[in-house]
Amino acid sequence: MKTLPFITLGAFFAFLAVVMGAFGAHAVKGSLSPHYLAVYHTASDYQMWHAIGLILIGVLHQNNPSNLLRIAGWFMLAGMLIFSGSLYILSLTGITILGAITPIGGVALLIAWLLFAYHSFKSK
Template sequence: MANLFVALGAALAFLGVALGAFGAHGLKGKITPEMLEIYQTGVQYHLIHALGLILIGLLIYVMPSHLLNWAGWLLAVGIIIFSGSLYALSMTGVTKLGAITPIGGVAFLIGWILVVIAALAK
C-alpha cells in the first residue's frame, strides 16, 4: 500500500500542477475573478493533500498501520470530492456543486486525525 500511496500522491501532485497552470493561464479572463479564486482554492487543497498522500506512503514504511491505509484513501477521496467540486463549480457556475465540497473537507479532516491516532499508537 505504501508504494501505491506514494505513486498516487505523485500522480495527483502532477495533476494539481497541471490544473494550477491551466487555471492561471487558460481560465484567466474566461471566468470571473471570484470563480478563479474558487478554482485556485481547489488547486491549493489538491496539492497539499497530494503531498500528504506521499507522506502517508512513506509513514507506512516506518510504522505500518491500517489507520494510515484508511487515511491515505480518505485524502485521495477528499481531493476528488473537495477539489473536484470546486473545479466543476468554478468552470460551470453551478453553485449547487458547492454543497458536496464539505464532504471532501470532512474526508481530509478524518484522514489527518487517523494519521495522528496512528502516530500516537506506535
C-alpha cells in the same frame, strides 16, 4: 500488509495540481470571475497539499504498516477527489449545486488528518 499505491497516487495528483494550476493561471484566468478564480485556486492549492500528505502517508506506511495509515490514505484520496474535484467543476461551470458536496470532501480530509495524527500519537 501489502504495498499501497499512496506514493504513486500522491505523485500523480501533485502532477495534476501543477497542470490545473497552470491551466487556471493561463487558460481560464481571463474567463473566470474573481470569485470563481479564487475557488479554482483553492481547489489546486488543496489538491497539492493533500497530494503531499498522501505521499507522506505512503512513505510512513511503507516503514510502519498500519491500518490507521491505510484508512487515512483512502480518506485523503477520496477527500481530495471530492473537495478539489467539486471546486474545479463549480468554478469552470458555475453549477452551484456542486457546492453542496464540497463539504463532504472537506470532512473526509479532516478525518484523514485526524487518523494520521492519532497514528502518530499512538506510535510513540
